[in-house]
Amino acid sequence: MTFSILAQDLSSGAIGGAAATGALCVGGWVLRGDSRAGISASQGAAPSTIWGEDALERMRQGRSASEALTDLVGADRGREWRQLALLDRAGGTACHTGTRNTDWKGVLDGPGFVVSGNMLAGPQVLGALRDAYVNASGSFAQRLLAALSAAEAAGGDIRGLQSAALLVVSDDTPPLSLRVDWSETPVDALHDLFRRSQSGDYAAWLPTVPTRNDPERGHD
Secondary structure: OEEEEEEEOOOOOOEEEEEEEOOOOHHHHHEEEEOOOEEEEEEEOOOOHHHHHHHHHHHHOOOOHHHHHHHHHHOOOOHHHEEEEEEEOOOOEEEEEOOOOOOOOEEEEEOOEEEEEEOEOOOHHHHHHHHHHHHOOOOHHHHHHHHHHHHHHOOOEOOOOOEEEEEEEOOOOOOEEEEEOOOOOHHHHHHHHHHHHOOHHHHHHHHHOOEOOEOOOOOO
């Protein structure tokens, strides 16, 4: 149903994720992030937003991605219908893929990133997702978006795509949370939304927004 990438930008320490699916509202269902903890992608045939949120809470308390995953998966009788990928603030990753999710399903990871998906055209989708992120140029957000585009070009969700989302969190910058909840071309629409967010009045306003490292930012 969904493919996603979670990653940590080694140059800035920012944590981000991007996802796309053949159903509505992937951003609201799948991605959760907190710069104090890490980021989660909860997806699958019966995705649990509770898994994603509880994983962040555990990682905020000092649990690693692997430990948080074990805590959540073992206690859930519906785990075989779900897929959960995690990345903690230290760059550690973990992923569970339930057996009842539709093929092709799987996960790939590397230093500071994890890609996962289910109901995909084949393993080449995750390979393209990974390779595009690793090899792309540009900002962290642009690399995540490039990964989504490559995965779509490699076959993506076997149903086609309806929604896409991007989330980047950092202690030093305001959160970047962009969602295309429905479109005939959601990945292209997400690229366009990102470009719009980087210019004009919106971009000019962002330096006034408080951040974790500067909670009084914008105060005279």
